[in-house]
Amino acid sequence: MPELPEVETIRQDLSEKIIGKKITGVTVTKPRLVKSGLNNFIQILTGNTFKKINRRGKLVYVELKKSDLVLLIHLKMTGQLIYQKGPRRQGGVSKIIAAGGHSFKSMEWDLPNKYSHIYFSFQDNSRLFFNDLRTFGYMKLVDEKELKQVLNKFGIEPLTPDFTLKNFAQALKHRKTNIKALLLNQQIIAGIGNIYADEICHYAGVLPSRRTPDLTIAEIKKLWQGSSLILKKAIKERGTTFNNYRDADGKKGNFIKFLKVFGRKGEACGKCGEKIKKIRLAGRGTHFCEMCQH
DNA sequence: CCTTGTGTTCTCCG
């Protein structure tokens, strides 16, 4: 489940890999995932160049060199953006891999595979694959006006100067839902999904079910601090790979090692030793410690 | 039937 840290990791990686490279080919094997006209999609992108890769919440949007249209990419739950260099002219690389005998499952990354629904070839023979197991993700070309409309729907962007305690508290104000649903609401705070919502609540010592009007100033401050600290640390660790997520090189993120509650049902809480509980809240699996969250 | 991000639809309350 790519959330802000995972999408940001991919954005940073791809920015170093594909900016300025001419797109020589566009392949779409599942047209349903292109949410704008397919012919136009192929026509605009072929021969074009990615100019800048941006992110807002969990949404990636890419500016193009030879068009004013912008490419939106959403990975939803199981989308991946994997970059691979083209085959080397000189032999040797595959030999080294064979001799090394390490555990990398080369079959899995023999791309395109059956989940590679859209991919781009570049002038240097490298390729970018959009893989998606459950096919909720999409790509879409939008004009400036539609981009603006889409971006305007997002709430405060964490890790920017806009993410002040004052703005965070303001966003919570007058809301009557529980803090978990609020953290998941992209129109209020952008980029937090199920994993980080649970982790932020645990950091703050706040039960996910707590109604926002009942939160104290101190608790709001802790939630704000936790959001910032956890998302930053998760980016540093290149995201959380719980099952499907991979970075642009197909590698797993390391943040799973730092998860305190998510996916730890029945395990002892690292803070107090109490068993981690799991319930259903805001339509999502929700993990917490009864002892240190109130 | 479980899993989840988001857009859409339904319901409820003042």
Add this chain to the structure above:
DNA sequence: CCGGAGAACACAAG
């Protein structure tokens, strides 16, 4: 009964 907020559902597929 209206508006808006929040909850529930739809989507896909392993």
